[in-house]
Amino acid sequence: xxxxxxxxxxxxxxxxxxxxxxxxxxxxxxxxxxxxxxxxxxxxxxxxxxxxxxxxxxxxxxxxxxxxxxxxxxxxxxxxxxxxxxxxxxxxxxxxxxxxxxxxxxxxxxxxxxxxxxxxxxxxxxxxxxxxxxxxxxxxxxxxxxxxxxxxxxxxxxxxxxxxxxxxxxxxxxxxxxxxxxxxxxxxxxxxxxxxxxxxxxxxxxxxxxxxxxxxxxxxxxxxxxxxxxxxxxxxxxxxxxxxxxxxxxxxxxxxxxxxxxxxxxxxxxxxxxxxxxxxxxxxxxxxxxxxxxxxxxxxxxxxxxxxxxxxxxxxxxxxxxxxxxx
Amino acid sequence: xxxxxxxxxxxxxxxxxxxxxxxxxxxxxxxxxxxxxxxxxxxxxxxxxxxxxxxxxxxxxxxxxxxxxxxxxxxxxxxxxxxxxxxxxxxxxxxxxxxxxxxxxxxxxxxxxxxxxxxxxxxxxxxxxxxxxxxxxxxxxxxxxxxxxxxxxxxxxxxxxxxxxxxxxxxxxxxxxxxxxxxxxxxxxxxxxxxxxxxxxxxxxxxxxxxxxxxxxxxxxxxxxxxxxxxxxxxxxxxxxxxxxxxxxxxxxxxxxxxxxxxxxxxxxxxxxxxxxxxxxxxxxxxxxxxxxxxxxxxxxxxxxxxxxxxxxxxxxxxxxxxxxxxxxxxxxxxxxxxx
Numbered sequence: 146x147x148x149x150x151x152x153x154x155x156x157x158x159x160x161x162x163x164x165x166x167x168x169x170x171x172x173x174x175x176x177x178x179x180x181x182x183x184x185x186x187x188x189x190x191x192x193x194x195x196x197x198x199x200x201x202x203x204x205x206x207x208x209x210x211x212x213x214x215x216x217x218x219x220x221x222x223x224x225x226x227x228x229x230x231x232x233x234x235x236x237x238x239x240x241x242x243x244x245x246x247x248x249x250x251x252x253x254x255x256x257x258x259x260x261x262x263x264x265x266x267x268x269x270x271x272x273x274x275x276x277x278x279x280x281x282x283x284x285x286x287x288x289x290x291x292x293x294x295x296x297x298x299x300x301x302x303x304x305x306x307x308x309x310x311x312x313x314x315x316x317x318x319x320x321x322x323x324x325x326x327x328x329x330x331x332x333x334x335x336x337x338x339x340x341x342x343x344x345x346x347x348x349x350x351x352x353x354x355x356x357x358x359x360x361x362x363x364x365x366x367x368x369x370x371x372x373x374x375x376x377x378x379x380x381x382x383x384x385x386x387x388x389x390x391x392x393x394x395x396x397x398x399x400x401x402x403x404x405x406x407x408x409x410x411x412x413x414x415x416x417x418x419x420x421x422x423x424x425x426x427x428x429x430x431x432x433x434x435x436x437x438x439x440x441x442x443x444x445x446x447x448x449x450x451x452x453x454x455x456x457x458x459x460x461x462x463x464x465x466x467x468x469x470x471x472x
Numbered sequence: 473x474x475x476x477x478x479x480x481x482x483x484x485x486x487x488x489x490x491x492x493x494x495x496x497x498x499x500x501x502x503x504x505x506x507x508x509x510x511x512x513x514x515x516x517x518x519x520x521x522x523x524x525x526x527x528x529x530x531x532x533x534x535x536x537x538x539x540x541x542x543x544x545x546x547x548x549x550x551x552x553x554x555x556x557x558x559x560x561x562x563x564x565x566x567x568x569x570x571x572x573x574x575x576x577x578x579x580x581x582x583x584x585x586x587x588x589x590x591x592x593x594x595x596x597x598x599x600x601x602x603x604x605x606x607x608x609x610x611x612x613x614x615x616x617x618x619x620x621x622x623x624x625x626x627x628x629x630x631x632x633x634x635x636x637x638x639x640x641x642x643x644x645x646x647x648x649x650x651x652x653x654x655x656x657x658x659x660x661x662x663x664x665x666x667x668x669x670x671x672x673x674x675x676x677x678x679x680x681x682x683x684x685x686x687x688x689x690x691x692x693x694x695x696x697x698x699x700x701x702x703x704x705x706x707x708x709x710x711x712x713x714x715x716x717x718x719x720x721x722x723x724x725x726x727x728x729x730x731x732x733x734x735x736x737x738x739x740x741x742x743x744x745x746x747x748x749x750x751x752x753x754x755x756x757x758x759x760x761x762x763x764x765x766x767x768x769x770x771x772x773x774x775x776x777x778x779x780x781x782x783x784x785x786x787x788x789x790x791x792x793x794x795x796x797x798x799x800x801x802x803x804x805x806x807x808x809x810x811x812x
Binding site for chain 2: 163
């Protein structure tokens, strides 16, 4: 067995450079009442993909603005129908809500296909092969069960969603694999719950001891819990994800993540939003610097999948939707 | 000559190649590789900062180029024209111009588009929905800060009847209803709800010298009802909230509600003037002095200044004081009865 070689991701986006692209596109988006935002989104993704490097090569985004615009119009019409119906007649609103819930898994599959098909690395496209049937279980059945069990199933549902997403993703014709267990997810959720209980106990103590200033610690603890989830879950998910015989990893730290998130928030508030592009670059730089690939052998040996050759029909349906649903 | 990395689109292997231009033909040369295509059949990606540019080739493969200067020279030689946005996206001057224009557009939309849009939308909202909004806001107010009125029922009815006797303005068309409540926490005040409910507080009734002053206040509130001010304010602040949420993205929806509240406070200044005007026209039409309203306003000002002083000395300033939104009383008086 060959020695494993560690390749770290590297993000080379620069704040000022991205700021110039961002603000010109923001202006055009506003002047066109949001229509141009589809073009702005493609530029943003292209800028971020091309600045993300792994083992000497960068990623590329191929989505077309028109496809994204179509998806947005559909999403807008659906939401408008729901809102207007809600004001006219509550019964009609419930009907439309049920209808939306029924098509949502189907839409999510389309948007995942679109997103992955339009991403490439070294000239090879990613792809998504998840079935609609499984999507209905993962995005509709399990979430309903989660609510019915008072969220006891939440970590399990999260696990199933990630398992479905990653096991069905491929690069060229090589599939990703997801080796996490539901137990891993329960572990992180339970730790967060434990911290929350601790916060409650602390609150009780400070109230009982008449030391309200200690109560100031509570927002900090709450913030820590948010950071804990935002760091430990992606770490787990990427650590347990592999591509063929290669393994991925993510080693973010809660303290560093929270520091970046907090200073980003301050920057955005005090510059009335002008800091947004800088904040996005900072966060991407940190996240990618913590991620990497443990390669087994050569990275050149992936080949294009079957779908690549006759992609025309797949591309057409995939380009119908881009709902940008982040999971 | 441009150094590039060529991918054939079928495998992830990178080939080191060079690109040159021969007339209108782009030539690709590398170890065991020799291709050429007309430059016009090749798609060159837009420049995005320092990121490598991508040349999509007719054979399904592509090249990645990091040497921007060399590629620009080659493209220029081939007569390739970059898009109009290319220069804008990379100049600091355009970034500044964009920032200024964005601020101007937001300011104009806020000052002109928003009030106009709210007015248009307000006309389309069905009365049944207004009724629901008004009822639920009165319920909330009743629970949080209003108490039942201590005025005798006959007195309440007498005031209602006195107002009903006034000839309405010819353009008046929306239904209204007068409710009496007490609210020691708020002090002397009256307000109009979206469904046409006018709430008159005992504290204000106590402050007025004669009933004509109460009628003036009711006419002012009726002006708010007629012009659907409550509804327009709700629409405007939710539109601002939405825009802020979109702009700020995932920062925090909490932050987005703060400017919405500020808008509410400053917007109602224009609306107060409109309501003042409505009240003055009602009073004049009924042979009453338009100065009745300024008289009440002055009394209100004195009463609230006193309350504020007390509140400060008690160290319990209230949110209501903080969001005071009425235009200066002097200015309003001058508008309403110049002779006064």
